[in-house]
Amino acid sequence: MHANPHPTIRWREADLEHSARWRSEAGIPPHRQVAIADDRLSADAAWQLLASGTALLWRGDWQLARQLLQTLSRRAVSRPRVAGGKKPATPAELFAEHRRQQGRRAALLGRLLVPLAADYRVPLRRAQDVRQACLEVYGPAGEDAVVSLRELLAVISAHEWRKKGIPVPAVEGRIYPHYGVFSPVRGEYVDLVARAPLPASGDLAFDIGTGSGILAAVLARRGVRQVLATDQDQRALACAGENIGKLGLAASVEIIKADLFPEGQAPLVVCNPPWLPAQPSSPIEYAVYDPDSRMLRGFLAGLAAHLTPAGEGWLVLSDLAEHLGLRTRQQLLEWIAGAGLQVLGRLDTRPQHGKAADRSDPLHAARAAEVTSLWRLGVSA
Numbered sequence: 001m002h003a004n005p006h007p008t009i010r011w012r013e014a015d016l017e018h019s020a021r022w023r024s025e026a027g028i029p030p031h032r033q034v035a036i037a038d039d040r041l042s043a044d045a046a047w048q049l050l051a052s053g054t055a056l057l058w059r060g061d062w063q064l065a066r067q068l069l070q071t072l073s074r075r076a077v078s079r080p081r082v083a084g085g086k087k088p089a090t091p092a093e094l095f096a097e098h099r100r101q102q103g104r105r106a107a108l109l110g111r112l113l114v115p116l117a118a119d120y121r122v123p124l125r126r127a128q129d130v131r132q133a134c135l136e137v138y139g140p141a142g143e144d145a146v147v148s149l150r151e152l153l154a155v156i157s158a159h160e161w162r163k164k165g166i167p168v169p170a171v172e173g174r175i176y177p178h179y180g181v182f183s184p185v186r187g188e189y190v191d192l193v194a195r196a197p198l199p200a201s202g203d204l205a206f207d208i209g210t211g212s213g214i215l216a217a218v219l220a221r222r223g224v225r226q227v228l229a230t231d232q233d234q235r236a237l238a239c240a241g242e243n244i245g246k247l248g249l250a251a252s253v254e255i256i257k258a259d260l261f262p263e264g265q266a267p268l269v270v271c272n273p274p275w276l277p278a279q280p281s282s283p284i285e286y287a288v289y290d291p292d293s294r295m296l297r298g299f300l301a302g303l304a305a306h307l308t309p310a311g312e313g314w315l316v317l318s319d320l321a322e323h324l325g326l327r328t329r330q331q332l333l334e335w336i337a338g339a340g341l342q343v344l345g346r347l348d349t350r351p352q353h354g355k356a357a358d359r360s361d362p363l364h365a366a367r368a369a370e371v372t373s374l375w376r377l378g379v380s381a
Contacts, residue, residue: 009034009113009146011057020115021145023138025180026282028148031055031111039064043071046112055111057146062114062127069112069149076105091366092325095278103281109150116145116152133159137179155179170194171217173247178239182287184214188349189272189316192374193218196347199312201267206230206306208260208271208299211287213240213253215270215316220244220252224268230258233286260298267308271299272316277326293327300339304379312344313377318351323366336377344376 009022011034022030033053037046038060046068049056058065117123120134120141133156135141158179165174166183170190177183184190193215203225207216210229219227229244231237237255244253256262261269274290290296296317303313321327336343348371 011036013057021143023116023145023147023151025137025151028110031113034113041068043068043075047072047075050108050111053111055113057113057115058124058149059115060124062122062124065112065114065124065149066153069109069153072109072112073105076108090325091323095324095326095366099278106150106281110148112149113146114149114152116147118143122152128156130156136162168214168217171214171221171247175212175214175217175243176239176246177212178235178242180233180235180286181239182211184212186351188351188372189318189374190214190218192316192347192349192372193270193272193314194222196314196374196376198222198224199267199310201308201310204228204266205268205270206262206266208269209273209295210240210255211236211272213243213255215272216240216253217244217247217249219268219270220247220249225252227253228256228262228266229253230256230260230262232257232259260295261302261306265306265308265311267311268314269303269306269311270314270316271295273299275318276321276324297335300335300341300377303377304340307379309379311378313341313375315375315377316372317375318370318372320366320370323369336375337380340380341377342380344378346376347374348372 007022007024007030008019009030010017010019012018013036034055034057035049037049037056037058040060041056046056050072115123116134118141120131120138122128122130130152131141134152136159137155158177161183162176162178165176166185167173168175168184168187168190170193175184202223205219205224205227207219207227207229210216210231213229216227216229229240231240237257241255244250244255273295274286274288276289277291277293277296278289279291280286280289299313299315307313319329322329333343351367351370351372
């Protein structure tokens with residue numbers, strides 16, 4: 001008999017010991033303290049239990065569980081403070097405390113749990129049908145499970161985005177993001193790639209870290225005859241393949257599993273790495289946070305070897321990390337020069353997303369100053 005390879009969560013209910021498969025896409029281990037909760041539990045009592053480290057397995061009404069989570073989410077919002085109750089003195093301290101608070105908030109809210117039946121039905125009153133959403137993320141069903149309500153709502157949200165898609169004028173169609181794959185909701189970086197002057201030889205391009213396939217699709221729409229789009233995440237590869245197929249670009253774009261570069265050289269190599277050097281805490285955050293700037297530095301270090309003699313590398317990067325004190329402009333320029341590269345030019349744009357104008361955002365000052373750039377890089381003479 002083979003051991004169950006999946007983590008198991010255990011709890012006591014009606015004087016009996018119970019267990020089920022534990023699902024967590026973020027890799028959070030099963031909670032050790034689990035209490036049963038239903039509609040009779042007040043928000044205050046729920047907060048106290050969750051804050052003490054006790055997870056709550058919900059047995060009441062599905063809609064009331066969602067309302068409770070919303071109430072707890074509002075309560076969990078607070079302004080950043082450092083030791084002693086003082087405000088952070090520097091942008092880097094502000095960002096670090098903001099991330100710590102995000103982590104604490106996610107941990108607390110993630111302790112509100114719901115059951116999933118073996119066929120992905122939610123066995124709660126007034127529960128919505130989540131079967132297709134769960135199938136897309138978790139794969140084939142087969143056993144009873146327990147999952148964080150917060151994660152399950154993210155799975156449902158991803159399913160809705162995947163159904164309706166996001167209109168992107170630059171690709172003359174829609175992009176359908178999958179769970180855990182970054183959605184192209186910030187259009188400024190797409191517009192930069194759509195309007196930057198293409199190199200004279202436009203027959204081949206590499207798209208490094210393609211994600212949803214959005215930039216590969218933009219290049220193909222602009223007339224690049226062959227685009228090799230790479231990623232190492234299986235969900236991103238599936239997402240990009242689906243989007244390229246729906247856009248009718250499969251003859252022009254090849255999706256390849258690779259850590260950064262495919263083999264060979266190209267006259268154009270494009271990369272939009274995660275913009276902030278920090279540790280991700282969930283699957284979707286890998287598109288936003290790049291630990292120790294690994295992908296950025298890897299792209300720069302390998303670019304010269306994968307460019308044809310007169311080729312260009314397009315680095316699409318926000319300077320938000322600079323405004324937050326996480327990386328300096330001088331450091332970026334040193335990495336570029338150290339990789340045997342030179343700056344041929346740069347296109348800049350201002351973000352249009354809501355957070356740039358939201359003064360209640362703890363990081364508002366940095367976001368308001370943010371500039372997103374397309375760096376045109378070439379091999380040093």
